[in-house]
Amino acid sequence: MLFNLVRKDFILIKKYWVVLIITAIGGPIFVTASVKLGSAGFLGFFIAALYNEHFLFATVSVAEEKYKGSALLCATPYTRKALVKAKYISILVIFICTYIVYTFTAFVVPMGIEQLNIFTFGLSLLIITIFWGFIIPAQYQFGYEKTKYISVFIIFISIAVVPNILKWLNSKDISLQISIPQVIQNLVPYFLALLIGFISMSISIHIYSKKDL
Amino acid sequence: MNNILEVNGLKKDFGDFCLDNVSFSLQEGCITGFIGINGAGKTTTIKSILGLVLKDAGSIKLFGKEIDKNEREMKNHIGVVLDEGYFYEEMTMSEMKGIIAASYSNWDEVVFKKYINRFKLKLKQKISTLSKGMRMKYSIALALSHHADLLIMDEPTSGLDPLVRNELMDILLEFMREKGKSVFFSTHITSDLDKVADVLLLIDNGKIVFNEEKDMLLDTHGLVKGDKTLINEQTRKLFLTLHETEYSFEGVTNKKSAVRAQMMGVVIERPTIEDIMLTYIGGNEDVV
Amino acid sequence: MVCMMCIKHINSCKQREGVSMKIIIANVSDQPLYQQIKEQIKDAIFRNELKEGEILPSIRALANDLRVSVLTTRRVYDELQLEGFIITKAGKGSFVASENLELLQESKRHMVEVKLSDVWKTARTLKISKSELYSMMDLLFEEEDEE
Numbered sequence: 001m002l003f004n005l006v007r008k009d010f011i012l013i014k015k016y017w018v019v020l021i022i023t024a025i026g027g028p029i030f031v032t033a034s035v036k037l038g039s040a041g042f043l044g045f046f047i048a049a050l051y052n053e054h055f056l057f058a059t060v061s062v063a064e065e066k067y068k069g070s071a072l073l074c075a076t077p078y079t080r081k082a083l084v085k086a087k088y089i090s091i092l093v094i095f096i097c098t099y100i101v102y103t104f105t106a107f108v109v110p111m112g113i114e115q116l117n118i119f120t121f122g123l124s125l126l127i128i129t130i131f132w133g134f135i136i137p138a139q140y141q142f143g144y145e146k147t148k149y150i151s152v153f154i155i156f157i158s159i160a161v162v163p164n165i166l167k168w169l170n171s172k173d174i175s176l177q178i179s180i181p182q183v184i185q186n187l188v189p190y191f192l193a194l195l196i197g198f199i200s201m202s203i204s205i206h207i208y209s210k211k212d213l
Numbered sequence: 214m215n216n217i218l219e220v221n222g223l224k225k226d227f228g229d230f231c232l233d234n235v236s237f238s239l240q241e242g243c244i245t246g247f248i249g250i251n252g253a254g255k256t257t258t259i260k261s262i263l264g265l266v267l268k269d270a271g272s273i274k275l276f277g278k279e280i281d282k283n284e285r286e287m288k289n290h291i292g293v294v295l296d297e298g299y300f301y302e303e304m305t306m307s308e309m310k311g312i313i314a315a316s317y318s319n320w321d322e323v324v325f326k327k328y329i330n331r332f333k334l335k336l337k338q339k340i341s342t343l344s345k346g347m348r349m350k351y352s353i354a355l356a357l358s359h360h361a362d363l364l365i366m367d368e369p370t371s372g373l374d375p376l377v378r379n380e381l382m383d384i385l386l387e388f389m390r391e392k393g394k395s396v397f398f399s400t401h402i403t404s405d406l407d408k409v410a411d412v413l414l415l416i417d418n419g420k421i422v423f424n425e426e427k428d429m430l431l432d433t434h435g436l437v438k439g440d441k442t443l444i445n446e447q448t449r450k451l452f453l454t455l456h457e458t459e460y461s462f463e464g465v466t467n468k469k470s471a472v473r474a475q476m477m478g479v480v481i482e483r484p485t486i487e488d489i490m491l492t493y494i495g496g497n498e499d500v501v
Numbered sequence: 502m503v504c505m506m507c508i509k510h511i512n513s514c515k516q517r518e519g520v521s522m523k524i525i526i527a528n529v530s531d532q533p534l535y536q537q538i539k540e541q542i543k544d545a546i547f548r549n550e551l552k553e554g555e556i557l558p559s560i561r562a563l564a565n566d567l568r569v570s571v572l573t574t575r576r577v578y579d580e581l582q583l584e585g586f587i588i589t590k591a592g593k594g595s596f597v598a599s600e601n602l603e604l605l606q607e608s609k610r611h612m613v614e615v616k617l618s619d620v621w622k623t624a625r626t627l628k629i630s631k632s633e634l635y636s637m638m639d640l641l642f643e644e645e646d647e648e
Contacts, residue, residue: 001315001316003315004311004312004315004316005312007311007312008301008312011301011304011308011312012301012303012304063301063303066302067299067300067301067302068299069299069300069301071265071295071299072293072295072299072300072313073312073313073316074263074264074265075263075264075265075288075291075293075295076288076293076313076316076317077284077285077286077288077289077316077317077318078316079284079285210267211267212260212265212266212267213260213265213266240572242571243570243571243572386561386565389561389571390561407568408568410570411564411570411571411572412570412572426570426572426573427569427570428533428534428535428569428570428572428573429533431534432533432534433533469531470531473531
């Protein structure tokens, strides 16, 4: 069930696959080349992933708003819950695909693009989850037209803010290693991401189940 | 006869329009025509049945079970054709079908292909390139390819030429040949219902006006025409609607024998569904 | 005095299984639709156009042909069955009854009686005498013999 709903989103963006791949390749390359920061790889991936996800989300949202396809889908045995879950999963799939392309790029391109370790992967997952965890329910509540500006705004802000967060985390690195074992530390972002994602999904489901289509 | 669908006390408030205590049943094995002028509440009622619009109050049961509580199971029994399709226009018919078909547990690809061939549709075509008639046929193909028992359609014939409309009515009659099938469709083109409707459900301003066998309605009402001089205080009471010109009158009555007895030389004809509808909706200046 | 005759002539010729029924529905009759159809099927049975044991169109098929509601044709078949003219076998269809010939005979007589009664009433209203009536009847029989 969910598989086909996720597939639906990807059919809607199938014209733009090339764009997504170029971003996943070009983003890290561009960032690594222009920013001389230790964690440039992480930043490059993060930006590429966020951009790609936003692209999918915006394209699908415009189509949904225009054609109201979800109304017909809700008249079928697809439940509203499934439609909401599928949206989150689509974003996650883009995230993973971007990661795969990124890893491949970092491996192949001789620019010294940093690969992500478990912690940085989890961290980007967490930040992405916080972002979408806020935007998706907001969009269900207020509609695409009102929220689209917010998401673009946040993207630009986060591109400015995230490097600073990184610097802060880098400085905190040593002290954290003393108090908590590395394994747990690595798992914390995943756990938080899961929690936030789950809460956001529940809120979205609740909002959407009260909507008139 | 069983009732395949039971709607009880349906209420929905949109501010400037509301569904007011809508209650009706659909008989199994019948085609029920849902009539009313634009804005009367047909689409809202249908969307409420399908769960697209959330009701403020009331219960909707299919085969005796609340649709709300058994959504997935119930919707497998319902075939849906919505006005304007609600398709993703940029997708091909094939892609859209893939998504829709996956939700139904009884999807029958063979039946679907048969309809597609019959309608001469090419599945690789983008939905945006389809004419209105082809789009409706595609909708029907989707709706009838999962062994649905109840076909619900919202204004399926609006904007279609008479030839296509006739084709659609034939398809409905074919669908009904199998036992246990029912059709519920809304329209304001009452001539379509002349051919296929068994029962008529009239809604006006959010309220159900009547839910009657079509033939019974047409049997008991008469369209009367005659000389204006025949209209007096007594005879006026016999009419539900009356339109007088300088020399003649035309009106609808449900007291045909009384009219025949009291008014000499009038012509009493069998009314059309449209005549009946106009008689019973509000805002009709001719209502007596 | 009486209305224009807009007769809706619907020719229901079901070639399927050799059943051929011509049913005419008068648009201006006061008789309910189901009654008209019922009477005409009865007539067809009396005139032996529908033979004993012959299969009738399904409720749905008849409804489609006559452009009437299935509820109407169902009522027709239900009443015809109650009155003993047809038999419906679940899953097989409806057939002209081959039993109760007496019942049929009685009904036939009754039908003629009803029509004669109508004729008599009209004649009385128009002040036509008994002997005139008999002459008219004789004429009818003579014409039939000539045919």
